[in-house]
Amino acid sequence: MKASNVAKAVALTLSVAWAAGCSTTGGTDTGAAGTDTATDTASTQGAEVSGGVSAAELAAQKAADDAAAAAALQSVFYFDFDRSVVKQDGLAALEKHAAYLAATPSASVRLEGHADERGTREYNMALGERRAQAVARILQVNGVNANQIETISYGEEKPAMLGHTSESWAQNRRVELKYVSN
Amino acid sequence: MRLYKYIVAVLSVLLVSLPLKAELRIEVTQGVDKPTPLAVVPFSWSGSYGLAEDVAGVIANDFARSGLFRVMERNNMLSNPTRQNEVAFRDWRSLGQEFLVIGRMSAAQGDSVRVEYEVYDVIKEELILRDARVGSRNGLRDIAHVIADNIYEYLTGVKGAFYTRILYVTAQQLGPDNYRYQLRMADSDGARPRTILESKEPIMSPSWSRDARRVAYVSFESTRPAIYIQDLRTGQRQKVQSFKGLNGAPAWSPDGSKMALVLSKDGNPEVYILDLLKRKLTRMTHHYGIDTEPSWAPDGRSIIFTSDRGGLPQIYQMHLKSRTIDRLTYEGNYNGRGSLTQDGRFLAMVHRGDDNIFRIAVQDLKTSRLDVLTETFLDESPTIAPNGSMILYATQKGTRGVLGGVTLDGNVRFLLPDSQGHVREPAWSPYLQ
CATH class of the missing domain: 3.40.50.10070 (TolB, N-terminal domain)
Structure with a gap:
């Protein structure tokens, strides 16, 4: 009996840890990664020119600024249950991402589609892919080249938030847009 | 009592x-x-x-x-x-x-x-x-x-299925962005669990070969989903499919020569059959909806699959020779992950009725009668014992994923809690040799 209590306590601690861990992940991490990449690129290019502010350096600075601006945009887009239509509130940010990507052919994104825990796992894999493709289509319609976009589905395997509430489900039905460093 | x-x-x-x-x-x-x-x-x-x-x-x-x-x-x-x-x-x-x-x-x-x-x-x-x-x-x-x-x-008078094994997946979060997924194998009573595969990326959809010597599963270890086959005795692994897009839901044919699986390389999730000897891939479904979760009828002449071609996820059966498709489920607004008992008579599935709760159900294909077997919520991944007497499934206990069992008549239910992480996706082995 005692042993099972210990097991329960451990289980509880673990789930709390999981939940706590999950709440720290999300769009902000992605943004930081994108910024890092951009800064790296900028500094390498800057090193080639010595003294004064060259045109190349200016261009590099602008590229870094643009990348940082794109990375700071909304990067998680939400969906209704068993649906793969991007919600209205995400469209403006997606158009800005598209504008940046269209103007920066060297930049590319990975679109990670997710589903909530309801429904079967492989069906949710398909649903996550549909959602990622729905975001990809919006980007393409707005001028982004298909080879700048990679889509992947995680189904319900990587929830952003644990818990069996409609709030966590809503948080988990998502596509995460992540800039990829080349 | x-x-x-x-x-x-x-x-x-x-x-x-x-x-x-x-x-x-x-x-x-x-x-x-x-x-x-x-x-x-x-x-x-x-x-x-x-x-x-x-x-x-x-x-x-x-x-x-x-x-x-x-x-x-x-x-x-x-x-x-x-x-x-x-x-x-x-x-x-x-x-x-x-x-x-x-x-x-x-x-x-x-x-x-x-x-x-x-x-x-x-x-x-x-x-x-x-x-x-x-x-x-x-x-x-x-x-x-x-x-x-x-x-x-x-x-x-019924062959026992106690000397069998189960596969299942566990997931644990060890820290921020640090996960541990394990494919585990245990005896049918849950004893002697051992780890078959461990990864920082998700592992899904374990499936047994008919001789119970090999398993197929989906692993994201390369950062994309791919289907692998692993020999249980030697540990030797082989990547079977890794197309762009989905590579999922592997299911061995009863004679062991083929594998049904799901690919979205043509833009949309479709069911394919891979001839494991000739390495020949045949696309079986052609629909803009989601087609997934294939499983074989015990006679190997048809496959069961989930599709939302009718608007909501329901279970269909494709006769392989004629390629004709019959819809099997009509009750409920979500039916998926169907599989048949060895005698081909009962269809086990994940079922959502008017109460919008996911439960395990069994449909008698002779009478079309549907019985809901479980009373918990978010029940999924039913897997049938080789003698058709029992179903194992994944369910929730508090905030944890655990494995549950239920007899096919729904009379006895039990839980098999594993204290390590979230347990899911059980797969019951065939009879061991």
Whole structure:
């Protein structure tokens, strides 16, 4: 009996840890990664020119600024249950991402589609892919080249938030847009 | 109620003897209408060394879980006979027992143990089964399950499925952005869990080969989903499919020569069949909807799959020769992950009815009658025992994913909690050779 209590306590601690861990992940991490990449690129290019502010350096600075601006945009887009239509509130940010990507052919994104825990796992894999493709289509319609976009589905395997509430489900039905460093 | 008490007794034995092992444990959550009373007396042991397993306890546990038997609590036994001349039938009758199992164990050549056992009809005072098994002292649980299968088949006429294995996936978060996914294999009662594969990225959809020697699964270890086959004995692995997009839901054909799977390389999730010898891939479905979760009919002539081609996820059957498709499910607004019993008569599935709760259900394909078997929520991934007697599935207990079991008639349900992380996606092996 005692042993099972210990097991329960451990289980509880673990789930709390999981939940706590999950709440720290999300769009902000992605943004930081994108910024890092951009800064790296900028500094390498800057090193080639010595003294004064060259045109190349200016261009590099602008590229870094643009990348940082794109990375700071909304990067998680939400969906209704068993649906793969991007919600209205995400469209403006997606158009800005598209504008940046269209103007920066060297930049590319990975679109990670997710589903909530309801429904079967492989069906949710398909649903996550549909959602990622729905975001990809919006980007393409707005001028982004298909080879700048990679889509992947995680189904319900990587929830952003644990818990069996409609709030966590809503948080988990998502596509995460992540800039990829080349 | 008595059954419940008995299980608690067994539980404490397990907990005392194996306090630190993260094993699945059985809790019966619902009783049976008319189980047959049966007593399994502790077997004697004449060897010079101690045994790691309680063989009679393992056998008793198997019978309790089957739902067909009410197994007697050891504390209530008036005597512990191990030979025929020690059996006082009148006592066992007065205790309400119908069948009695007794046995003796002795050391055999090398590291082997010989287990002799007998089954008696208490009412008729008759010996009805006598048998002996020899096996390695490290494999005592296997011997116990084989004996349970033998007795079960003798008493019920149905082949036992205790000597089988289960695969399942566990997930743990170790820290921020640090996950551990494991593919694990255990005995059918959840004992002796061992890790088959460990990864920081998701593992999904384990599926057995028909000879139970290999498993197929989906792993994201390359940061994209790919289908792998792994030999359980050698650990050797082979990447089977890794197209762009989905590579999922592998399902071995009954003859072992083909694998049904899902690819979205053509832009949309479709069911394909891969000929494993000729390496030939054939696309089976052609629809803009989601087609996924293929499973084979036991005769290998049709596949069951989930599709939202009708607007909502429902289960369909494709006859492979004619490629004609029949819709099988009409009740409920979400039916998925269908699989058929060995006799092809019952369809197990994840079902969502008007209450919008996901449960495990079984549809009789002869009468179209649908029975919901579970009462929890978010129940998924049903997998049928090779003898069709029981279904294992994934469910939630508090905030944890655990494995549950239910008899096909819905009369007995039990939980197999694994203390390590979130447990999901059980897959019941075929009969072991």
